[in-house]
Amino acid sequence: MSTTIIEACWNQIGVNGDQSCDKLEQHVHCRNCEVYAAAAQRNLQRVVGDDYKKDWAAHFRQAASNSQQQDNSCLVFRIGREWLSLPTRMFVAVAPIAKPHRLPHRASRGLGGIVNVGGTLYPCMSLANLLGIDENEGEAATNRHTFARLLLTRWEDQSYALPVADLHGILRYATSSVQAPAATINKGLSRFLSGVISHDDMRIGVLDEALIGYQLARTLR
Template identity: 70%
Template sequence: MNSLPLNPERDSIDDCWNVIGVAGDQSCARLREHIHCRNCEVYADAAQRNLQRPLDADYQQAWASHFRAVADNGGQHDSSALVFRIGREWLALPTRVFVSVAPQVRPHVLPHRSGRGLLGIVNIAGKLYPCMSLAQLLGIDEQGAPPAKGRHTFARLLLLCWEDQAYALPVADLHGIVRYASSTMQVPAATINKGLSRYLSGVITEGELRIGCLDTALIGFQLARLLR
């Protein structure tokens, strides 16, 4: 786009509002009528002339360089996950496997089916779902979790669907959806307990949080096995 030729008389703007207006000494005679400079036709005319000024060559060059820059493929946020907490552990599963989030309710225990990770059944929006304990499956101690700083925490039920079977998973806290670059996923630390580490595909960082990304297929397989 070619810039219009510069016209000093046309392009100069008298910012009287900063001198005699509301941002100045307020001596402008028009203030009694308009109360504020933004209601004055002089201010409106200055705004119009400011928007119609030709673009500076350096400004055009800077933005042209910005949009010509090649995206860093290594930093593209190509994955998303829902992050939640069980005990002290922040964990995540891909967003695509979740159906909804619901308030936590006490599950109804099934006769002769207690333990082994199946907590019972829960009613979510009029439908019954098996309530599964990821804490038991992953060997996580749910007691003694540190209190959250600066915000309230609320236990939730996450409704997950795997191979046409839905499961309700109780969690102690919900961080929300996080987008990240799959290339930045790190190997789980050797200090993570063995019961949990075998279910992790990697670790991501979100602010101060170190989040364990669960292996979706392995978790789905184990949930189905516990339901048999």
């Protein structure tokens, strides 16, 4: 076991204690103090005991159970109040949101126009229109700042730009954990879902890759 003893003054007289430390007036928070920084450095340099190494070695030698085998990954994003996902293999890049330029004599439902991203033109497709989602329903509760994005995707030989209200990021999950969609989901969206996955406090609709790809291609024709 390590013999390094860390005097955690921040828990006694610092921000987590009675706040009587005279250094708080200068540093405001313990994390800005040289004493806290020095303690962190000593903690990282402490000697690791043999028992600790053996315990973790035994942990990583264990075979993963079926519930731990995360054999799939997707990119999670939000449209309106709906958290949705598509397989990561469909995505090429993420770009800042851009206003599409409308195409003359093209009024296809779901085609918003074209956008210029890095000098390349992409057809801008509205998943909200294709899936029957109201974009003005308000933000889902995320307790963090949200930023609209353009998701650059590729299906077969065609690229698309998909505007989304928020981007959660890449999520790995077990295929066996996918559940059936709830009966209360609107019919316009439910027919494009292959299931639902739960992550933290989110219920994420798993969009059917083939159906979405076909619908995007059909809308562009």
